[in-house]
Amino acid sequence: MSWSSQEVRLAQRPLGYPDSETWEIADVEVGEPGPGEFVVNLELISLDPAMRGWLNDVRSYAPPVGIGEVMRAYGAGTIVASQHDHYAVGDVVSGTFGVREYAVSDGHDVTKLDLDVAPMATWLGALGMPGMTAYFGLEEVGRVQPGQTVLVSAAAGAVGSIVAQLAKAKGCRVIGVAGGPEKVAWLQEVGLDEVIDRKEGDLIRQVRRAAPDGVDFYFDNVGGEMLDAALANLAFGARIALCGAISAYNEEKLPEGPRRYMALLVFRATMQGFLVTDYKDRYDEAVAEISQLIAQDRIVATETILDGGVTTFPDALLGLFSGVNTGKLLLKV
Amino acid sequence: MSWSSQEVRLAQRPLGYPDSETWEIADVEVGEPGPGEFVVNLELISLDPAMRGWLNDVRSYAPPVGIGEVMRAYGAGTIVASQHDHYAVGDVVSGTFGVREYAVSDGHDVTKLDLDVAPMATWLGALGMPGMTAYFGLEEVGRVQPGQTVLVSAAAGAVGSIVAQLAKAKGCRVIGVAGGPEKVAWLQEVGLDEVIDRKEGDLIRQVRRAAPDGVDFYFDNVGGEMLDAALANLAFGARIALCGAISAYNEEKLPEGPRRYMALLVFRATMQGFLVTDYKDRYDEAVAEISQLIAQDRIVATETILDGGVTTFPDALLGLFSGVNTGKLLLKV
Incomplete structure (x- = not known):
């Protein structure tokens, strides 16, 4: 046959x-x-x-x-x-x-x-690579504590939506960034504390308004202007997980880097790249946790x-x- | 009086x-x-x-x-x-x-x-703020191991010269970057493994030649093009300590950021800012170690x-x- x-x-x-x-x-x-x-x-x-x-x-x-x-x-x-x-x-x-x-x-x-x-x-999605990426970025790079402020870009996307909801489940104050009113509405429904519409521009000010005391952990899926807006609003000892830079992937030339990277010095902050496949041995742990949270209606996949x-x-x-x-x-x- | x-x-x-x-x-x-x-x-x-x-x-x-x-x-x-x-x-x-x-x-x-x-x-100098900065940047951000490759910019400067020599004393392979033949000669005399003259340009290639297996730890005093050259030559799991960005301090506008920052993702690397005054309580430890190395002629101050x-x-x-x-x-x- x-x-x-x-x-x-x-x-x-x-x-x-x-x-x-x-x-x-x-x-x-x-x-x-x-x-x-x-x-x-x-x-x-x-x-x-x-x-x-x-x-x-x-x-x-x-x-x-x-x-x-x-x-x-x-x-x-x-x-x-x-x-x-x-x-x-x-x-x-x-x-x-x-x-x-x-x-x-x-x-x-x-x-x-x-x-x-x-x-x-x-x-x-939630139980595949995107979910694994969300889980290990939050666990291993973010190491967030309850009460901390977490900022997630592309928060209505495959990875971001799970990062945001996992961070909520951990007791963090979660700010999501997404493009357009439909995604914003979806994220509000899902229960995020603040949602920023990136299409409304002035990201630095929008983040400042949503996180007046600064961002403890920023999960970066997009790079570009959004990364600079996060750098401009870090809390002391903040952490940034570099997961992707979708804003740059189709540029013909390597775009500009994050101008405000020296905020890492001012705020004694860390920016760290990670790749989900490094945690292959621990996917079972992540699948167990995420599927349980889905079953409890604490994560919408x-x-x-x-x-x-x-x-x-x-x-x-x-x-x-x-x-x-x-x-x-x-x-x- | x-x-x-x-x-x-x-x-x-x-x-x-x-x-x-x-x-x-x-x-x-x-x-x-x-x-x-x-x-x-x-x-x-x-x-x-x-x-x-x-x-x-x-x-x-x-x-x-x-x-x-x-x-x-x-x-x-x-x-x-x-x-x-x-x-x-x-x-x-x-x-x-x-x-x-x-x-x-x-x-x-x-x-x-x-x-x-x-x-x-x-x-x-060596026993003051510059020496403290060198010591804690290496200890707390670099956490280098013997045999690792360490890259230091402004290596003939107040901080860089101590970072480079402390790293040598720890058994690292040390590459220094400095401007002009006199500083290069001084660093060679001090015993660095490789010295790069940044005034000769093509920093990416110069670093690649000096560190063909990549850089495990980069101590950044200068930012700009040099930081990108380091990012282009990271080893897996590399660490970058952000100490300063002297190349940018007199720019009227915020200069471009490090274009190659996504190398942090590819190499699962970390870029971390630090400030020496956070380690005030431990200056005695650093003074003791550096003054001992000076007395042993292992550090030239x-x-x-x-x-x-x-x-x-x-x-x-x-x-x-x-x-x-x-x-x-x-x-x-």
């Missing part, structure tokens, strides 16, 4: 935003799995800011996607054929399967998903699921950078 | 480099000290990069010097009159006495200097002493920013 599968390949490295030249769609036949392999029928593909970095031919924490290769993507689906001892037909799994309809895998870095705990989409199939991946990715999503952005295959 | 004393006052806040409009010289009569006070005849005045910050009317870790006030300065001299229980005529002391010939003090934050341990100039009296302070300060000094820069009163 074989499965015909559409896939999205990297045709050309983009300068700035990816466009139609960046991608090519191909049709392939996926045959029966070899020994130690299985075939998964993908149902959901994850759209992640990090994807933009994988398109650049530069040294980073993950190697670039090669020209002509299937675009790297995290996703989830159901196994339709297996010659693997640990994975059986019908198992629901997640892994880095790429932007395609059917993938062959040897099981490396593949996770079985228990749909009794949460639906597949949540396993790619939400996803925005686009319904166009793999060939719409190029537009879906642009949607991520324009901020179409509340919560995790997924593409239905 | 009274003493006639020249002093340098802040006449006007400078934009950019201080100039003749910035300062005014005044002659005052210093009378007998009141109860709980003493009069010190200043012999050496310390020139510090932080002075430039004190001229700006902005929120920082020290309040600005007021218009018309005597310029704040650290210095040392001999007590010539006293009504203070703990300070006697003939005692040699250091403190924040200002840019003047005679100062009245109530003893607050004043230190008695033991000239059997080290000469007065060393008490303002050096000073550049300008010999023009207090009225030449304005030029002496500019000399600090153009880098006339090797080691601590002092002005002889």
Whole structure:
């Protein structure tokens, strides 16, 4: 038996935003799995800011996607054929399967998903990489205490929404930053103490108003002007977790750095980069805590699921950078 | 009795480099000290990069010097009159006495200097604030281990020269950055493993050549391009201590921030600001260690002493920013 599968390949490295030249769609036949392999029928593909970095031919924490290769993507689906001892037909799994309809895998870095705990989409969001990122950024870099003031950028996004709610659950005063009235309303409903609409501008003053005594922990997903606004409003001994810089990912040149970085000296503060995969051994701990908080209605896990199939991946990715999503952005295959 | 004393006052806040409009010289009569006070005849005045910050009317870790006030300065001299229980005529002391010939003090934050341990100039350099800054930056932010690679900017300066030599004493591989062949030669003589002349440009490549496996700890005195060159060459888990940004202190506008700050994420690195005065309670520990290393000839404590009296302070300060000094820069009163 074989499965015909559409896939999205990297045709050309983009300068700035990816466009139609960046991608090519191909049709392939996926045959029966070899020994130690299985075939998964993908149902959901994850759209992640990090994807933009994988398109650049530069040294980073993950190697670039090669020209002509299937675009790297995290996703989830159901196994339709297996010659693997640990994975059986019908198992629901997640892994880095790429932007395609059917993938062959040897099981490396593949996770079985228990749909009794949460639906597949949540396993790619609050209980997947974004949730893990939120959890370890808060635990290991933030080390926040009850009563501290936490500022989260892209707070309606996949990672930010979990950071903000985990910090609330820890008894922090949480300020979220998001773009536009709908996301702001969603964050207010979720229970944040203050919500800033970045589209209203003057971020320094908006943060000052929301955090008159300064920010103890800033979880940075965006970089740029927002990072400077946080630096301008630090509390003594503040900590900044660098998780991403989505504002910069599509710039053709390396944008300016944070002008106000010397605030780190004035406030004896720390800015630290982290990467979720360093905490791989402890994902179970994070999944247990987040799923419990979801069950207790103390965390709202939400996803925005686009319904166009793999060939719409190029537009879906642009949607991520324009901020179409509340919560995790997924593409239905 | 009274003493006639020249002093340098802040006449006007400078934009950019201080100039003749910035300062005014005044002659005052210093009378007998009141109860709980003493009069010190200043012999050496310390020139510090932080002075430039004190001229700006902005929120920082020290309040600005007021218009018309005597310029704040650290210095040392001999007590010539006293009504203070703990300070006697003939005692040699250091403190924040200002840019003047005679100062009245109530003893607050004043230190008695033991000239059997080290000469007065060393008490303002390797055993003074610069040495303390070096020690605690390395101990508390760097936490370096033997064999690690340490990069120090302004390595021939008051703080950098002590950081570099302390790191050598701890068994690190030490790379110093300085401006011009004389300073480079001095640092080579002092025993650094590699010395970079920043005036030769291409700092990123120069650091890469000197630290092919990356920098474990970067002690930043200068900011600007040098900080970016360090960020471009971090080792995994690297640490950066922000001590100063002398390259920026005379800029009229806030200069660009470190463009490559996202290297902190790629290398899971930390950038941390610190201020020496936070470790006031532990200065004795640092003085003991540094003076022992000086006695063992493992640290060379050096000073550049300008010999023009207090009225030449304005030029002496500019000399600090153009880098006339090797080691601590002092002005002889």
